[in-house]
Amino acid sequence: MVPDRTQVFIAGGGPFGLMLANELGRRGIGVVLVDQKPGTTENVQANATQARTMEHYRRLGFAEEIRALGMPADFPTDIAYFTRFATHELARFSLPSAREARQLVSTLSGSWSAAELPHRCNQKFIEPVLRRHAAALPGVSVRYGVRMRGFRETQDGIEAEIEPGVTVHARYLVGADGPRSLVRQQLGLRYTGETGVVRDFAGGRMVAVYARIPDYYRAIPHAPAWMNVNFNRERRCFMPAVDGKEEFAFHTQLKPHEEEERVTDASAVAMVQQAIGAPLRVQVLARAAWTAGHSLVAEAFGRGRVFLGGDAAHLFTPTGGLGYNTAIEDAVNLGWKLAAVLKSQAAPQLLESYEAERRKLALRNTAYAKGFADSLGIEPPPEIEDATPAGAEARRRAGEHFADHGRREFNIPGITFGGRYDGSPAIVPDGSNPPPDTPNAYQPSACPGGRPPHLWLPDGRSLYDLFGFDWTLLCFRETAARGRENLRILRLDLPEARDLYGADFALIRPDQIVAWRGNADAAAIAALDRLSGR
Numbered sequence: 001m002v003p004d005r006t007q008v009f010i011a012g013g014g015p016f017g018l019m020l021a022n023e024l025g026r027r028g029i030g031v032v033l034v035d036q037k038p039g040t041t042e043n044v045q046a047n048a049t050q051a052r053t054m055e056h057y058r059r060l061g062f063a064e065e066i067r068a069l070g071m072p073a074d075f076p077t078d079i080a081y082f083t084r085f086a087t088h089e090l091a092r093f094s095l096p097s098a099r100e101a102r103q104l105v106s107t108l109s110g111s112w113s114a115a116e117l118p119h120r121c122n123q124k125f126i127e128p129v130l131r132r133h134a135a136a137l138p139g140v141s142v143r144y145g146v147r148m149r150g151f152r153e154t155q156d157g158i159e160a161e162i163e164p165g166v167t168v169h170a171r172y173l174v175g176a177d178g179p180r181s182l183v184r185q186q187l188g189l190r191y192t193g194e195t196g197v198v199r200d201f202a203g204g205r206m207v208a209v210y211a212r213i214p215d216y217y218r219a220i221p222h223a224p225a226w227m228n229v230n231f232n233r234e235r236r237c238f239m240p241a242v243d244g245k246e247e248f249a250f251h252t253q254l255k256p257h258e259e260e261e262r263v264t265d266a267s268a269v270a271m272v273q274q275a276i277g278a279p280l281r282v283q284v285l286a287r288a289a290w291t292a293g294h295s296l297v298a299e300a301f302g303r304g305r306v307f308l309g310g311d312a313a314h315l316f317t318p319t320g321g322l323g324y325n326t327a328i329e330d331a332v333n334l335g336w337k338l339a340a341v342l343k344s345q346a347a348p349q350l351l352e353s354y355e356a357e358r359r360k361l362a363l364r365n366t367a368y369a370k371g372f373a374d375s376l377g378i379e380p381p382p383e384i385e386d387a388t389p390a391g392a393e394a395r396r397r398a399g400e401h402f403a404d405h406g407r408r409e410f411n412i413p414g415i416t417f418g419g420r421y422d423g424s425p426a427i428v429p430d431g432s433n434p435p436p437d438t439p440n441a442y443q444p445s446a447c448p449g450g451r452p453p454h455l456w457l458p459d460g461r462s463l464y465d466l467f468g469f470d471w472t473l474l475c476f477r478e479t480a481a482r483g484r485e486n487l488r489i490l491r492l493d494l495p496e497a498r499d500l501y502g503a504d505f506a507l508i509r510p511d512q513i514v515a516w517r518g519n520a521d522a523a524a525i526a527a528l529d530r531l532s533g534r
């Protein structure tokens with residue numbers, strides 16, 4: 001039975017809905033989440049968990065669990081480009097395995113000064129972890145196999161209809177229902193932006209094949225990679241490793257003469273073999289079709305007591321691996337705000353900052369993803385596979401392009417750590433200038449509106465592990481400020497940290513964003529009260 005009364009009703013149990021249920025449930029908020037599918041996704045979709053998402057999983061206490069998922073711990077997470085997988089390797093961008101990432105992170109500074117590095121693992125392994133943690137929280141009810149049919153707004157809440165005649169009453173409704181969002185449609189909100197962009201690759205109708213290729217690593221004459229991308233005129237694809245043994249998520253773009261309805265298991269196998277360039281045994285585990293070439297953002301992220309997030313609010317081309325990660329950060333942003341309002345710790349106006357902050361980030365991130373798709377989608381020259389000097393020259397040039405492209409698309413600390421909420425009503429500016437927004441470099445800065453600079457403490461702990469689950473007042477000198485139910489006072493006697501933050505005090509929001517900084521603790525408390533609308 002689905003409870004008929006709750007505080008927040010979430011329609012959709014993909015990454016956004018599940019993460020939101022965790023954020024709310026951890027703060028003691030009652031949640032009912034329904035999803036029409038029988039369980040979490042069986043499709044192989046997102047493959048890249050960015051470092052910032054990993055930091056949020058760490059905050060919730062399950063980053064280690066996630067890092068253990070997917071490929072074996074010592075499997076390289078290289079990105080490699082080939083004409084076909086069995087023939088010429090064109091370029092390779094080498095990245096650490098999960099085990100190396102765990103060891104490396106505490107030695108890095110500058111752009112990669114972080115509590116966590118990225119993790120390469122398919123979404124289908126991650127969703128069950130998010131689900132299990134959400135469902136274990138008191139007050140959170142997670143129900144798969146239940147569809148929301150529509151909703152009504154009432155005077156002081158919403159009513160969601162889940163079966164004919166079965167209604168759940170809640171204070172707020174969140175549309176976590178993906179690209180075809182019923183919630184967005186019922187609100188009459190449109191996606192704006194670009195759709196239907198045509199490219200030689202990463203722009204058009206795509207066929208996804210979840211494939212088992214048992215002989216792949218024995219038969220391919222190249223070092224294993226996590227992301228395998230090919231570049232020829234007959235069959236282009238990207239094909240991340242799923243388990244590092246024999247399973248792959250193959251994604252190809254249909255040619256203009258190929259019809260999606262006519263794709264069969266047999267023709268899907270032929271497509272995978274064409275991309276490999278060798279007739280290896282291929283077993284089709286699942287198939288799906290999707291479209292690449294969207295950069296879409298909803299005109300609004302909700303209305304009244306109804307909010308949208310994740311794919312319901314923005315739709316990406318998967319280059320850069322930003323769709324799922326943007327969805328997770330939406331949930332992180334909305335979660336603490338809804339909880340604060342429901343617990344009367346903040347005025348409802350705080351919720352207006354959700355759209356102000358996240359819509360801007362969605363526009364930014366979809367634009368970055370589009371740029372990567374344009375660079376990946378270039379057309380291969382006719383001679384790219386020829387055994388001639390012209391062919392060799394074409395491969396050399398393609399190698400140069402992809403060596404550069406790989407670094408630009410897959411080394412993105414600037415995108416993952418550098419997102420900012422300047423101008424938001426939930427930030428108090430201090431007159432300083434934020435660092436420039438550049439995709440491949442991140443400049444730590446405590447200028448209010450961005451991620452707090454990270455630091456490994458002399459005892460080996462991450463600064464982030466000392467932050468409170470709600471607000472934190474970070475103090476680099478004595479303070480008279482007292483903690484509250486939702487505020488931790490964190491005294492740190494570390495000149496190096498004071499230098500990094502550029503002030504005696506910094507107020508850190510529950511989503512680990514600097515809200516305010518300055519040299520007077522009384523002003524910090526006043527800022528917290530002002531931001532909370534109290």
Ligand SMILES: Cc1cc2nc3c(=O)[nH]c(=O)nc-3n(C[C@H](O)[C@H](O)[C@H](O)COP(=O)(O)OP(=O)(O)OC[C@H]3O[C@@H](n4cnc5c(N)ncnc54)[C@H](O)[C@@H]3O)c2cc1C
Nearest residue numbers: 012014015016036046047148177178310311321322323324
């Ligand atoms: C091929 C492919 C590759 C991708 N690769 C990447 C990548 O590498 N990195 C990345 O970051 N992103 C990637 N993405 C995008 C990523 O998968 C999505 O951005 C992510 O799943 C969005 O999460 P979500 O929770 O917003 O939506 P979804 O995952 O779509 O979840 C929405 C849920 O709502 C449910 N639902 C819908 N309507 C209702 C209803 N009326 N009632 C109840 N339930 C409902 C659906 O069943 C679904 O489970 C990829 C996507 C695809 C298709």
